[in-house]
Amino acid sequence: MEQHLPRYDVPLEQSGSYKQILEREDVPKDHGRDLKRPKAVRWGTLGVVLLLVIGAVVATVVVLLGKNSSASSSTVQGVVASSPVVVASSSAISTTTTAPITTTTRATTTTTRRVPTPSTSPAVLPATGKFWFGIAVDNSTDVSVQQWTAGGTGVRPLLAHIYFYLQPYNFTTPVQLADYMISFFGGMSDNSVLMFTVQAVNGISEAEAPDSQIQALADAWRELNIRGYKILVRVGHEMNGGWYPWGRIPTLFQEFWIRFTTIVRATAPITSMVWSPTISDSYPYDQRKIPAAGSPDMAFLDTNQNGELDGGDDPYSGYWPGDEWVDWVGGSIYYYGPSFPYNDNFVPDGHWLERTLTGRVTLTGEQRGPSFYDVYCVQKKKPFIYAETAVYHWPNGTGVDEVAQKQAFWRLALNRTTIAQFPMVRALAWFEVAKIEEAWANQFLDFTIGNNPDVLQAFLGDVKAPGNTAANIDTSIFVWG
Missing domain, CATH: 3.20.20.80 (Glycosidases)
Known part of the structure; x- marks a missing residue:
């Protein structure tokens, strides 16, 4: 309902304590749908792409080496087979739902704490049959x-x-x-x-x-x-x-x-x-x-x-x-x-x-x-x-x-x-x-x-x-x- 704004949350002075955290580009938007992702997410995505490229290069090496040595091929393919596991891990970290996770404050302190992982969608919901x-x-x-x-x-x-x-x-x-x-x-x-x-x-x-x-x-x-x-x-x-x-x-x-x-x-x-x-x-x-x-x-x-x-x-x-x-x-x-x-x-x-x-x-x-x-x-x-x-x-x-x-x-x-x-x-x-x-x-x-x-x-x-x-x-x- 239309109401007075809250009494307790008094505006504070412009301290500049929080700097601009999300970098944004000056690009046209379709009602906000073309927003840039947070910087950490973009670096995580770039890391995934690089891993895929490296995997492709290694796969090529496997094919070439396979002509000369089946034993060498087996060794290299073992490395290639493990790359999807690394990619999945990087993706999970980028969603901020894995644990433990490192949090760096705006000061100089860095702590490592366990972040809960949502078990349902949406993350906040009463149990079935509850209100x-x-x-x-x-x-x-x-x-x-x-x-x-x-x-x-x-x-x-x-x-x-x-x-x-x-x-x-x-x-x-x-x-x-x-x-x-x-x-x-x-x-x-x-x-x-x-x-x-x-x-x-x-x-x-x-x-x-x-x-x-x-x-x-x-x-x-x-x-x-x-x-x-x-x-x-x-x-x-x-x-x-x-x-x-x-x-x-x-x-x-x-x-x-x-x-x-x-x-x-x-x-x-x-x-x-x-x-x-x-x-x-x-x-x-x-x-x-x-x-x-x-x-x-x-x-x-x-x-x-x-x-x-x-x-x-x-x-x-x-x-x-x-x-x-x-x-x-x-x-x-x-x-x-x-x-x-x-x-x-x-x-x-x-x-x-x-x-x-x-x-x-x-x-x-x-x-x-x-x-x-x-x-x-x-x-x-x-x-x-x-x-x-x-x-x-x-x-x-x-x-x-x-x-x-x-x-x-x-x-x-x-x-x-x-x-x-x-x-x-x-x-x-x-x-x-x-x-x-x-x-x-x-x-x-x-x-x-x-x-x-x-x-x-x-x-x-x-x-x-x-x-x-x-x-x-x-x-x-x-x-x-």
């Missing part, structure tokens, strides 16, 4: 984790989601930046799934979001991978709205996404990329940053070709960078009420979530746009996360009380029927935030579960074994920290 229920916070996880676990509840979120700037940082090593990152995940277990929404607040062009800044984050995530943390990276979120610097510029967004993903995948092996627009039936949400008529961006977004950005256009396809560049899909999904203005407290009906995920008008069920779930989860086979989701309680509004409102929402998302209907939905990050919302006339809105003890107890009663019959939630699917 991650976590929290999204705008500051730190400390308070929420303390609230959820007080008294030994046994319900510690395994997944936690914070917001982080793409900018220069005053750290000289990836270890230091990783330490800074982990400081915002207070109370989380050592095997947690850490999710970062990366906000390119200065823009997403190469000049505004240089490779060196992306590489700095990727190096820190690699360090966190080494420590045992799984990482989800959600970059350029809610790109189909007009409220962020990266919004409604699909051509540049695709290039930025591919550039970012290329660097992360070459660096941090237990890290997955989450592509996450806003999902609702009110597209295009507002009229900010509408691309100029006839522009390449407008051509991407005006899918019904009527010259306007309206509810008949596809909200998502213009921003899709290609199946091979996305590990997870997700969305910002909030319940506000049946109609604007949302100044009372409502309970979502049983069809609301299904209709939201499948592109229908939530009030009538009329098909309004493409089914996000069918296109991106079923057809493209991508796991889905509610990247930030909740229902807010309006303290001054009328209607249902806070417990009834929030309990109805999580029961709708987690009950057996919904889980069976949408099996590609594998995780949820509850927006555990209470804040002044500018878009709602500066009203205080509370999305949290933990702030109200009655809400928290209702939640624990629904998600802890043996559960609550009325909730119809299979408590065995949850993995807690």
